[in-house]
Amino acid sequence: MLTYTIRRLVLAIPTLLFISLVIFLLLELAPGDPMAQVPLTVPPEVKEKMRLALGLGEPTHIRFVKWMWQFFVVEPMMLIDHVFGTALAEGQQRVLSWQFRSPVMDVIVQRMPQTLWVVAMSYVVGILIALPIGIYSAYRQYSVFDQTGTFITMVGYSVPPFFSGVLVIVIFSVQLGWLPSIYDTTLKVVDWQTFKLQLMQMVMPVMVLALQTTAQISRFMRASMLDNLNQDYVRTARAKGLSEWSVVMVHVLRNSMIPVITVIALGVPSIFGGAIITEQIFKVNGLGQLLITAIEANDLPMVQTVTFMIAVLIVLFNIVADVLYGVFDPRIRYD
Amino acid sequence: MTLKSLLLGATALAGLATVAQAERGADGHVNLIYWQAPSIMNPYLSGGTKEVEAASLVIEPLGRYNEKGEMVPYLATEIPTVENGGVAEDLTSITWKIKPGITWSDRTPFTANDVKFTAEYCMHPEVGCAQLAKYEGVTSVEVIDDLTAKVNFAQPTPNPYGPFMGGQAPVIQAAQFAECLGARAQECTDANFGPIGTGPFKVDEFRPNDVISLSANPNYRDPDKPRFATMTFKGGGDATAAGRAVLETGEFDYAWNLQLAPDVIANMEAAGKGVAMSAFGTLVERIEMNLTDPSPSLPEGERSTAKHPHPFLSDIRVRKALSMAIDRDLLVEVGYGKAGLPTCNLVPAPEAFASDNTECLTQDIEGAKALLEEAGWTVGAGGIREKDGKKLSILYQTSTNAVRQDFQALIKQWWQEIGVETELRNISASVFFGSDPGSPDTFPKFYADVQMYANLFDGTDPQSYLAGYTCEKAPRPETQWQGENINRFCDPAYDALVKELGRTGELEKRAEIAKRLNDMLTKDSYTIVPLVHRGRVSARSNTLGGVALNTWDTELWNAADWYRIK
């Protein structure tokens, strides 16, 4: 397994380089103009000069090589400088955002806390709710619990966050006045009081996002459990006199985990892609908002960097999922 | 929260100690929400409205326009004019006198050197300055003495109030930006995010596209102002949410530019936490006619160029009929409410420059039908007019925006009534308003028959705005599809009149020429069909005082005067 993992990790490098090239070319080809948000009162000649100042006059391949150098060499050096106090990257140009004229990495780091608080938290909450629901729904198929669970999750999944988000704001912020409708990213949790404030502003976005995760994962969990509950080995296990708990929670669950692991692993990178609509509705301004505003403003260095970092996570978590398959089902062999 | 209550406590104590209530910082904290978040605090590098507005809290120009569009001195002692000798008789220079005793927020004195530096910074060829148009024609800025700066122009300039006037051209500190000239401008993150200014507030923390924390400038020239000690400037979300935060939940004190349906705003106001204010500038929502043929059957490079005139929109009777079929009052009622006025003018304001053109305001479906009949278009199959086997069918594009889509639906129905078939298309604003020469969907490329959007001019003088419609400003392949003359309008008489406007200094004559130019584009040719003179709607909470909504400068122009109503 270890050699397999190492081989996959080494193979990931050329894959990622290729992906970065494809993303770059895609962004080049996409229609768009970093000057689209500049008011129409700014004359076209001035806009042309602004484009040149951003480095858009250079040919595509030069810009790609420059980005590669800045991202793979200068940024890691910056990190080393930051940790060890050295000055390796001094005077080197970093990946600069076209909107902010500031290093892309600084802004990404700035957006991390709220993304982790809200999006990652909702993912964890969603999974924690989904697994028991999925397991129990399958175990008691067509029971009242199963029917209600199915109904709520499916309605929850078919109602998009642009609606459910506004709905909870109208109920809890406007009508009841319990929760703030605007997320305060400057809030620092230092004591009990601020922790409470942080919880209050997190509740609604986490709820809205977790609904989607729960719906999706519980459906896969249920389906996969159902497939396994009728297998012969379950009968054997029961016949052996194993307790119902260990039959379901050990034998069946373990064998049902493969699709669920896939779905969970697929979702992790998207945490860092942020939740575009939900972030927008609650003004969380995390990575999702960063990415969508960068796309709208055609801030190519920002889009390229964020998407590439998500790509790294995608590749990485797919490897993790593949390794976990082997752990859960030792019959799966890659060598 | 703790900081806020601490400050409130501190200010309450201070209030007891001194007699004067109107003291700097006495009113605690104020919350602003802009649903489009500022990405940088340097308007010279961005040019976006949101950045100009945010920066205007910190850096100031020598003079501003007030809410009536009149010029008022800020850092200058007075507005220079020919009468007071500030502007040279031959209109080739303007001399600004700076108020004595002004300091930057870091206590260093503000001098004419900073003024000169600002012009150098923006006019440097490698900066890519967004406000370069403000400095058009400037040859040099001379420092006469510490408090006097003279701006020289290459040619007589009837409107010398481009540089250092209004929120788009504020003065930046020479000491802070000295290292940021030319190509280095892009890398000066600290200066770009936290410029040192003379304005009422200074930046404590700037988070791009998210939130700005500001506090009162301790060295602001008026010792009693600003009344707020701290300010949070939150960005992001959408207009509905911003309006809700001010008008319904009361979490925020001020929300900028609420582009919402009038009944939605009215219902929000009914919650009683705040008021929506509106004011009118020069923004006009209009339909523009393509005078060239956008047919996809033409080879790339000839499509929508002067080589091929439009098969039917080149006939003024068709254009006029399309305009006559529109009920502008209803459009205003549906889309803008009290933030809109029906108009027939491209230049709707200021009053001196607005033509008395009202002919288009009454809808006339029958007249439009008769006009089309007269032009030879007869009703054919499916109620669609035809002439020589060609159907009167129009592709009508605009950017994605709820109000614009409602307008499209309404206008399509009116045009259908007069026998014109309309295909609608909406395009994402980031593509439509861009000018990527590779994209077929940008507004300068105009691969459609008619398109709708809004445009305006800065300040109070429409000269450069009207000058955009001369023949050579038409976007075409040779110009990489750049140019302001989107309609490909071309009339030598118009070009000559624009030249005359550039030579005329006398205000009355200028107004007269501007009106003639406006009429040539609108009621004489129906090249541009104005629909709505759009105002700006912003909301403030009931407890925020001193707000004067200004459409001629930034909305935050008088943030120093804002206070808390107790």
Place this chain on the structure above:
Amino acid sequence: MIDAPKPIAALTDTGPTAPPRSQWRDVWDQFRSHRGALIGSIVLLTIIAGVFLGPLVWPYDATFIDIRARNQGPSWTHPFGTDQLGRDTLARMMAGGQTSIAVGLTAMLLAVVLGSLVGVLAGFFRRLDGVLMRLTDLFLSLPLLPLLLVMVLLFREALNGVFGPERGIFILIVVAIGVTSWMPTARIVRGDVLALKEREFILAARSIGTSNFNLITRHILPNVMSPIMVSATLGIANAIITESALSFLGLGFPPDFPTWGRLLNDAVQYLQDYPERVFWPGLGISLTVLSINYMGDGLRDALDPRIRGR
């Protein structure tokens, strides 16, 4: 031929009493006895009939504006009320349903077929695994919005030219949604196939010389049906919502062309003032997704020989 010994009565087969039944007949019987599936099918058929046949009898056109009748609540003339321009909501629901259901079903089918194909091939043939999964990684990594913009840029005019504007944009949208949403299905199916491939029954089938094609269609596919079904139900909801996001970006149908997703999107602004306006499109989408979900459940049970006949 040797004389057979006298058969023992208890061991003789007494010939089938009932006529032979095909497997599909069994499947259908099982499906029919599944209450959820039956109700789901009826609801879905009703919705489909309603949106496709309804406009034939309903007098109002979905795009007709009656500005004097705007913002009306439910009444006899407009049972679902009217919108901010006075367009009849029932007519818009029917017209929108046609598009949404058509887009949802086709895009979902495309994504599921593509995803299952890639997943089965990658899981079954080790040699294809690397290439196909790297391709999946690539597609998962591509930023959706620029990808869609590029697709529109490259193919809109061409498709419009060949199929006409309406069908052209339909194909473009379906392909755009399908091509950008097959990856999760592929990963999930592959994971299951990897595990199934090592089971004894596959080994048994292989040992009697079953061809790869038969192995996949007869033994692998039926056993990965349930995750595929779940992907399909979730995929429908996704496709309907994605379509509305596309039209919002100006990449979808013309702006006066109603779809459920767009109706819902437009109505959110009026959530407080006219809550019924969000209700109808929300109900339409939810009902469709729910009924397909139950049908999927029933189909899954019906296809499982262990459950069938019990």
